Amino acid sequence: MSKSIRPKILITEAMPLITEEKKILSKYADVQVAKSTDEDNLIVEARDADIIMVVYARITERIINSATKLRGIVRYGIGVDNIDLKAASRRRIPVANVPDYCIGTVADHAFALLLALNRKLLLADNIVRTGNWGAWTSPSPKLMGVDLEGKTLGLIGIGKIGSAVAARAKGFGMKVIAYDPYIPKEVAERLGIELVNLETLLKNADFVSVHSPLTNETRGMIGERELKLMKKTAYIINTARGPIIQEEALYKALKNGWIAGAGLDVYTKEPPDRDNPLFKLENVVLTPHIAYYTQEAIWRLEMTAVEEAIRILQGQLPKNLVNKEAFT
Known part of the structure; x- marks a missing residue:
């Protein structure tokens, strides 16, 4: 009897607490950190991803459309201008952010x-x-x-x-x-x-x-x-x-x-x-885009993003759903 295929989470950029993230997320999915944030590379690595967790990488329409199993995108942060929301919404893929951490x-x-x-x-x-x-x-x-x-x-x-x-x-x-x-x-x-x-x-x-x-x-x-x-x-x-x-x-x-x-x-x-x-x-x-960067804020950011990814894997909509109009 073949083993069931575990979901895959693709993290585009490793955050400071990546080890702690992996410990939690690995209970629910295989976790992979992208080799680079180049669009062509992400198209390849996201093909079998259920969740994409992203910091600064641009999640384009090409990346979203190539990820045929994609169930959600989680942004480590508030702004989502690096994610093609229209492309995600067309496929009813929930996009979550972390609005209150910093x-x-x-x-x-x-x-x-x-x-x-x-x-x-x-x-x-x-x-x-x-x-x-x-x-x-x-x-x-x-x-x-x-x-x-x-x-x-x-x-x-x-x-x-x-x-x-x-x-x-x-x-x-x-x-x-x-x-x-x-x-x-x-x-x-x-x-x-x-x-x-x-x-x-x-x-x-x-x-x-x-x-x-x-x-x-x-x-x-x-x-x-x-x-x-x-x-x-x-x-x-x-x-x-x-x-x-x-x-x-x-x-x-x-x-x-x-x-x-x-x-x-x-x-x-x-x-x-x-x-x-x-x-x-x-x-x-x-300063180099570090306004959000304190020990406490980074902990809140990463743990909230992890919670949102788990919610999506469990078939729930994320608490901090950005593209609400796609689900009304």
Whole structure:
């Protein structure tokens, strides 16, 4: 009598707790980590996969259509712009994400970028390391920041992460305004946030922090026109998705003094090219898409993704179903 064929889970990129994941998932399926995230390779490796678990790899229509046994796709993270949702929905393949694992974590990182920019921490560190201690006493001191109390933080998007950033800003005595066409005024008022249009936000904020998902509406929403509306003393922070800000326009704004600086954890292309002109500027703080990256957040992320994969294998819909319209 032949053995029954076990389900297969294909993990596109190994996460830090991959050993713990495998221990749990191997009770339900064979677990395989992809050799590479190249589309042609994933087409081959996903052919017999029941579940695809993905971090950054692009799960294209070709990959989805080649996976004839596919029962679900689980994204380690919030955004699903790297997954062809339409292709998955056409085959009624549930797509799950992990929406709540890093709310405070990303909010902390956004505020860390804000503080680093305002107090010129990278420049200050460099001055100490290079023995240039007296540089800060020049007539136009490069290291002078501003008090945050009484300053205005403008949030583009006040979902869970944006709201968490607002709470942190209020702890510093900041006024918070926001642009979010999907949030009712009453909800914003309960959070102590004043809803305004985008132009008003950009003109009045001392710090602008982006917390919107990447959609057709938000892609490229911050370009030259928007950056020129900002105060010359203002800073912009992006821990959401790189393509929301037009990178070439941002470089011009930073280079030409339209704004004071920027803090970026996300980029139009990831990883960015090594000759990205932003790298040459002093008034930008750059981190490698790590806003979500703490011990606690990674544990929540991986274990929730594992739970969703198991639910799908057991014939249930995932709790965090993204493409609900395919199942109504």
